[in-house]
Amino acid sequence: MAALVLFYSYSGKTRSIAQELAAKESAGIAEIEDVRRPGKLKAYIGGILAVIRGKAWPMRPLEVDWTAYDHVILLTPVWADNPPPVVLSALKQFPEGKTVAVKMVSMSGNSDCKERIETIIKSRGSILEGIENIKV
Ligand SMILES: Cc1cc2nc3c(=O)[nH]c(=O)nc-3n(C[C@H](O)[C@H](O)[C@H](O)COP(=O)(O)O)c2cc1C
Numbered sequence: 001m002a003a004l005v006l007f008y009s010y011s012g013k014t015r016s017i018a019q020e021l022a023a024k025e026s027a028g029i030a031e032i033e034d035v036r037r038p039g040k041l042k043a044y045i046g047g048i049l050a051v052i053r054g055k056a057w058p059m060r061p062l063e064v065d066w067t068a069y070d071h072v073i074l075l076t077p078v079w080a081d082n083p084p085p086v087v088l089s090a091l092k093q094f095p096e097g098k099t100v101a102v103k104m105v106s107m108s109g110n111s112d113c114k115e116r117i118e119t120i121i122k123s124r125g126s127i128l129e130g131i132e133n134i135k136v
Pocket of ligand 1: 008009010011012013014015043044045047048077078079080081082105106107108109110136
């Protein structure tokens with residue numbers, strides 16, 4: 001099964017983990033990017049408010065040939081127990097018919113977003129295989 005490692009990283013930790021994983025699994029890799037990278041104040045205040053409200057932030061177009069992959073491994077930092085707002089945009093663009101494994105990267109090793117992510121992925125016609133927390 002061909003796998004794509006799809007990741008977002010604000011400060012670099014998730015990027016390193018994603019790159020290692022893609023190399024280990026011989027998977028493709030693609031980065032979710034903000035249209036405009038938020039400064040710290042915007043990330044900590046606006047970003048947290050946005051995730052609490054479930055509001056997505058605009059993302060740059062993804063250069064991914066989805067037909068080449070059956071399986072997506074999504075790596076994302078945790079912001080206020082959730083994926084950051086630009087990752088919500090990426091989730092809302094997921095293609096149909098994939099299996100998706102999510103890895104949440106955080107300082108606490110906790111996240112509280114399984115239902116929210118599962119609802120979005122199911123609404124896109126894909127299947128959530130599981131959510132794992134990675135403590136950094
Ligand atoms: C806006 C913001 C909110 C965060 N909220 C949480 C949180 O609720 N719980 C937690 O454990 N870590 C939180 N963190 C820390 C990040 O999840 C952690 O540093 C992560 O590894 C960063 O990944 P990155 O370097 O790829 O951006 C937050 C970081 C930011 C920037």
